[in-house]
Amino acid sequence: MGASKTDYFTEQQNQMATIAKALGHPARIAIIEHLLKVNACICSDIVDELPLAQPTVSQHLKELKNAGLIKGNIEGNSICYCIDEKTFQLLNGYFSNIVNTVTSQKCC
Amino acid sequence: MGASKTDYFTEQQNQMATIAKALGHPARIAIIEHLLKVNACICSDIVDELPLAQPTVSQHLKELKNAGLIKGNIEGNSICYCIDEKTFQLLNGYFSNIVNTVTSQKCC
DNA sequence: TTTTAATATCGCAATATTACGATATTGATT
DNA sequence: AATCAATATCGTAATATTGCGATATTAAAA
Numbered sequence: 001m002g003a004s005k006t007d008y009f010t011e012q013q014n015q016m017a018t019i020a021k022a023l024g025h026p027a028r029i030a031i032i033e034h035l036l037k038v039n040a041c042i043c044s045d046i047v048d049e050l051p052l053a054q055p056t057v058s059q060h061l062k063e064l065k066n067a068g069l070i071k072g073n074i075e076g077n078s079i080c081y082c083i084d085e086k087t088f089q090l091l092n093g094y095f096s097n098i099v100n101t102v103t104s105q106k107c108c
Numbered sequence: 109m110g111a112s113k114t115d116y117f118t119e120q121q122n123q124m125a126t127i128a129k130a131l132g133h134p135a136r137i138a139i140i141e142h143l144l145k146v147n148a149c150i151c152s153d154i155v156d157e158l159p160l161a162q163p164t165v166s167q168h169l170k171e172l173k174n175a176g177l178i179k180g181n182i183e184g185n186s187i188c189y190c191i192d193e194k195t196f197q198l199l200n201g202y203f204s205n206i207v208n209t210v211t212s213q214k215c216c
Numbered sequence: 217t218t219t220t221a222a223t224a225t226c227g228c229a230a231t232a233t234t235a236c237g238a239t240a241t242t243g244a245t246t
Numbered sequence: 247a248a249t250c251a252a253t254a255t256c257g258t259a260a261t262a263t264t265g266c267g268a269t270a271t272t273a274a275a276a
Contacts, residue, residue: 008159009134013141017134024129025264026117033121036209044222051116056265058224063263077273078222085210092203099200101144102193133234152252161236166254168234185243186252 016094019087022067027052028060032069032083041073041082124202127195130175135160136168140177140191149181149188 009017023029027050034049035042047057061081064070068087073080117125131137135158142157143150155165169189172178176195181188 009138013134013137017132017137020128020137021132024125024132026121026125027264029121029125029128030117032206036206039209047222052264053266054223055225055267059264059266062224074273076222083206083210085207088203088206088210092200092207095196095200095203098140098144098191098196099193101147102191102196135234155252160234162253163237163255164235167236170254171233182243184252185250187254 019067019069019091022063022069025060027057028064028069031057031060031064035070035081035083041080044078046081127175127177127199130171130177133168135165136172136177139165139168139172143178143189143191149190152186154189 023032030050031046034046046061047054050057052060061070061072065072068084070081071084073082131140138158139154142154154169155162158165160168169178169180173180176192178189179192181190
């Protein structure tokens with residue numbers, strides 16, 4: 001088949017997987033890092049920053065937006081993108097919890 | 109095409125994408141969370157925990173292992189899996205850095 | 217109002233992922 | 247040695263992702 005059996009997992013697990021999946025491509029990591037670097041909203045230069053065609057970048061931005069990782073505000077005829085803080089806080093909390101749990105156990 | 113243009117991105121970006129991608133499936137999130145819950149190495153009950161056939165689980169475990177998210181130690185005729193702490197520390201550092209950077213900026 | 221610039225959507229080809237039955241492997245048990 | 251239990255690998259079908267040319271959309275500029 002190939003259809004992932006989303007129903008069998010908790011909503012939280014599916015949500016975390018969706019977010020992680022959205023970050024699971026180097027172009028999308030590069031977009032996030034670029035947004036961080038310029039440290040503000042940017043309005044169009046993402047296409048110039050990446051070695052990808054405009055429709056491809058647009059698609060990646062859409063996926064990041066759907067996963068809640070970035071926000072996009074319409075600003076005239078261009079769109080202003082920036083990082084959506086709360087999703088990254090969710091990620092940060094998730095992984096810091098894992099690290100805290102794991103370090104207190106002995107393993108292989 | 110469809111081939112991701114790995115060469116155009118930094119090694120770090122590719123590494124982060126690989127790790128995130130490995131977490132981008134609810135079954136693999138569920139595996140990680142189960143390993144956390146039992147708080148130790150486990151030797152075979154992952155298949156029983158998931159609504160997936162044994163070959164499928166084996167494949168997911170392989171991907172988690174390739175991404176450095178879990179370790180597997182051979183223990184007789186079974187294999188003992190546990191969380192690979194340092195990769196989660198990497199993730200934790202990455203996202204806490206993002207959160208720290210982002211909160212100090214004003215945005216959309 | 218025509219043009220231009222920025223972005224999105226469509227359609228499609230190439231590739232990757234997901235799932236699992238069948239089968240192989242490997243070490244323990246009998 | 248034969249059997250069993252745990253896990254891995256192979257092969258393959260179904261589906262999803264990736265990338266981009268062509269085209270649409272939309273708002274500003276001329």
